[in-house]
Amino acid sequence: MAEKRDYYEVLGLQKGASADDIKGAYRKAALKWHPDRWVSGTDAEKKTAEEKFKEASEAYSVLSDPDKKAKYDQFGFAGVDGAGAQDWSQGFGNLNDILNNLFGGAFGGFGGFSGFGDFGFGGQQGPRQQRGRDIRTRVKVTLEEIANGCEKEVTIERNRPCPDCNGRGAKNASDVKTCPTCKGTGTIQTVTNTLFGRALNTSVCPHCNGTGKVVTNPCGRCKGTGLVRVKETVKVRIPAGVEDGMQLSLRGEGHAAPQGGVNGDLLVIVEEQPHAQLKRDGANLFYTRVISVADAMLGCEIQVPGIDGPQTLKLEAGTQSGTVQRLRGKGLPSVNGYGLSSRGDLYVKILVWIPRKLGRSEREAIEKMRDAVRPDPNRDDRALFEKESQYF
Numbered sequence: 342m343a344e345k346r347d348y349y350e351v352l353g354l355q356k357g358a359s360a361d362d363i364k365g366a367y368r369k370a371a372l373k374w375h376p377d378r379w380v381s382g383t384d385a386e387k388k389t390a391e392e393k394f395k396e397a398s399e400a401y402s403v404l405s406d407p408d409k410k411a412k413y414d415q416f417g418f419a420g421v422d423g424a425g426a427q428d429w430s431q432g433f434g435n436l437n438d439i440l441n442n443l444f445g446g447a448f449g450g451f452g453g454f455s456g457f458g459d460f461g462f463g464g465q466q467g468p469r470q471q472r473g474r475d476i477r478t479r480v481k482v483t484l485e486e487i488a489n490g491c492e493k494e495v496t497i498e499r500n501r502p503c504p505d506c507n508g509r510g511a512k513n514a515s516d517v518k519t520c521p522t523c524k525g526t527g528t529i530q531t532v533t534n535t536l537f538g539r540a541l542n543t544s545v546c547p548h549c550n551g552t553g554k555v556v557t558n559p560c561g562r563c564k565g566t567g568l569v570r571v572k573e574t575v576k577v578r579i580p581a582g583v584e585d586g587m588q589l590s591l592r593g594e595g596h597a598a599p600q601g602g603v604n605g606d607l608l609v610i611v612e613e614q615p616h617a618q619l620k621r622d623g624a625n626l627f628y629t630r631v632i633s634v635a636d637a638m639l640g641c642e643i644q645v646p647g648i649d650g651p652q653t654l655k656l657e658a659g660t661q662s663g664t665v666q667r668l669r670g671k672g673l674p675s676v677n678g679y680g681l682s683s684r685g686d687l688y689v690k691i692l693v694w695i696p697r698k699l700g701r702s703e704r705e706a707i708e709k710m711r712d713a714v715r716p717d718p719n720r721d722d723r724a725l726f727e728k729e730s731q732y733f
């Protein structure tokens with residue numbers, strides 16, 4: 342191998358790059374050079390991609406580790422001798438996995454890299470392994486379910502291996518033959534004449550679709566595809582604190598691929614049902630309550646709807662309209678949080694009801710009050726009112 346290049350240079354970074362810069366640069370390199378991206382390239386291209394990918398992975402494995410990075414910054418390669426060496430004998434790893442590991446959330450793929458279904462071919466050499474398509478579905482959840490997390494069932498129609506032929510597509514195992522067009526390699530090579538001479542192109546075998554195998558005596562049930570459509574119910578665990586529009590990926594729960602390929606994923610999009618009384622903003626909940634003038638002046642106890650059941654709230658005498666009370670920890674858990682400490686709060690806004698119309702007896706009562714309770718700015722705690730009202 343040629344002289345080793347500086348790890349920062351490999352990833353196109355300056356010394357002192359942040360952890361996020363390092364991640365971002367490695368992601369870019371993996372997307373460009375991962376051998377999965379070059380399955381239909383020429384041998385020379387494949388070799389270059391492989392070298393580049395290994396080089397970037399080694400650089401990343403050192404620079405992403407604060408300890409190794411510090412040693413490398415100080416002593417260069419001598420400081421991390423062999424630290425970046427990796428065992429590539431098991432292949433290069435799944436590109437989706439690499440991307441998910443870089444940015445994945447706590448729930449195995451919340452990060453949204455599951456949308457890469459279109460380059461789903463995982464093999465390094467020889468016949469390519471197909472990947473089933475992803476299935477997208479939506480699931481409705483209430484705020485109460487979001488508060489505690491829940492399990493939902495979704496019914497989907499998906500391709501599964503045909504039970505009659507075990508997904509082979511052929512009546513008998515002996516009816517699966519090596520593809521005569523590509524001799525089982527899954528690829529064909531064509532020579533084209535260009536201005537600059539003859540060019541060798543490698544492309545997917547059109548006869549076997551790259552699988553390297555053809556079915557001579559197709560199974561009657563699946564007509565040789567190896568797949569049947571089935572309606573199935575899948576349990577989906579909804580983590581507490583999810584928000585509208587978030588996507589959960591269930592690896593391998595999508596469509597099966599023909600001839601024993603890799604299953605696609607089931608992508609479940611969370612649809613939050615609006616709550617009748619509570620509004621939500623992230624982990625915090627908001628509720629507005631109207632009380633009477635007398636309750637505001639005399640003080641009272643009210644029940645407010647909490648996400649875990651009704652909450653009692655004591656209002657002091659002289660509660661001002663627009664006052665906001667915070668019930669700590671009575672909001673929702675945050676989706677990446679642990680324990681109660683990360684729960685949001687419930688904010689209760691108090692509005693004092695001023696009737697637009699009065700009946701005769703009401704009018705008399707209020708007339709009496711007019712004489713009894715006269716405004717007195719010196720008694721009024723305006724500062725509190727102004728401070729609280731700016732939240733809304």
Ligand SMILES: [Zn+2]
Pocket residue numbers: 520521522523524525526527528546547548549550551552553554
């Ligand atoms: Zn073929």
Ligand SMILES: [Zn+2]
Pocket residue numbers: 503504505506507508509510511560561562563564565567568
């Ligand atoms: Zn079949």
